[in-house]
Amino acid sequence: MDSIELKLEGRTSKLPIFEGSEKEKALDISALRSDTGFITLDDGYANTLQQLRDKAQRQQQELIALRRTVSDRDEQLTELNTEINKLEAQLGGASEDRMALQKRLSTQDRLRDNISKVESSFSADEGRVYRESNNLVMSLNAISFRSGKSTIEPASFPVLAKVGEALKLFPTATLTVEGHTDNQGSDSNNLLLSQDRADAVRQYLISNLGVDAEKITSIGYGKARPIANNDTDSGRARNRRIDIVMKIEGN
Numbered sequence: 001m002d003s004i005e006l007k008l009e010g011r012t013s014k015l016p017i018f019e020g021s022e023k024e025k026a027l028d029i030s031a032l033r034s035d036t037g038f039i040t041l042d043d044g045y046a047n048t049l050q051q052l053r054d055k056a057q058r059q060q061q062e063l064i065a066l067r068r069t070v071s072d073r074d075e076q077l078t079e080l081n082t083e084i085n086k087l088e089a090q091l092g093g094a095s096e097d098r099m100a101l102q103k104r105l106s107t108q109d110r111l112r113d114n115i116s117k118v119e120s121s122f123s124a125d126e127g128r129v130y131r132e133s134n135n136l137v138m139s140l141n142a143i144s145f146r147s148g149k150s151t152i153e154p155a156s157f158p159v160l161a162k163v164g165e166a167l168k169l170f171p172t173a174t175l176t177v178e179g180h181t182d183n184q185g186s187d188s189n190n191l192l193l194s195q196d197r198a199d200a201v202r203q204y205l206i207s208n209l210g211v212d213a214e215k216i217t218s219i220g221y222g223k224a225r226p227i228a229n230n231d232t233d234s235g236r237a238r239n240r241r242i243d244i245v246m247k248i249e250g251n
Contacts, residue, residue: 111248114169121162127241134249136170138163139227143201143242150196152204160201163244164209170248175211177202178243179220180227182236187222195220201242 115136119129127140140163143156152160167173179198181190198218205211228235 117169118166121166122159126159126162132245134247136173136246136248138166138244138246139241140244141238141241145197145200148193150193150200152200160204160209163205164211167205167209167211167246170246173215173246173248175205175216175247176245177205177216177218178225178245179218180225180239180241180243181223182239183223183226183230184236191220191222191224193220194222197242201244 115129115131118136118138122129122138122140126142127138129136129138131137140159142159144153145151146153167175177198179194179196179201181194183190185193195218198220202216202218205216206213223230223239226235226239227241228238230236230239
């Protein structure tokens with residue numbers, strides 16, 4: 001018996017060209033139904049081809065739907081990854097901010113401790129230590145000079161040694177040595193004397209305590225910046241002083 005080949009989903013089936021009696025045709029069709037499993041040829045070839053077309057269309061629609069589902073899930077994954085990246089960036093930024101804050105707090109704690117050490121190192125008779133903006137001021141009355149002179153008296157060396165210890169706590173600080181006088185004498189003489197005494201202290205710190213000359217300057221103010229009443233002996237004694245100003249920002 002002659003036949004034709006029909007390919008479906010990679011499977012090849014042979015469709016017979018029926019000849020003979022009606023009974024033989026019925027038997028052959030039953031055999032074909034058993035061979036294909038889902039195609040019936042009871043109504044002829046036209047119906048069989050339509051079944052094949054319908055099945056192919058259904059599979060094509062299923063494939064399209066599956067691709068759409070995969071595409072939707074890919075978009076969802078992309079969106080989730082974007083959100084994850086944003087959260088990680090935010091958490092990373094928060095962590096950096098927290099670390100910066102902790103570092104700043106640690107620096108402030110260390111600064112307070114060091115200032116407290118400097119304050120406690122000087123007695124009331126030697127001078128006072130106070131904070132002025134980003135500066136730490138050591139206002140010292142115990143650095144003594146002969147009247148009208150700028151030579152440092154040896155009795156002042158222990159106080160200057162304490163200054164040296166204080167400077168070790170602020171190794172990156174820059175310094176200004178300020179000279180001040182009372183109101184006795186002329187303005188010009190007092191201004192010159194205060195400058196000479198400030199210069200003498202600066203040189204002592206460089207020569208004897210190892211202070212970097214590039215980090216220390218000196219200036220004389222004469223009687224222009226009194227801190228006490230010049231009408232009394234005690235007031236004038238307080239005004240005759242050396243102020244060592246340390247710029248401690250960032251230390």
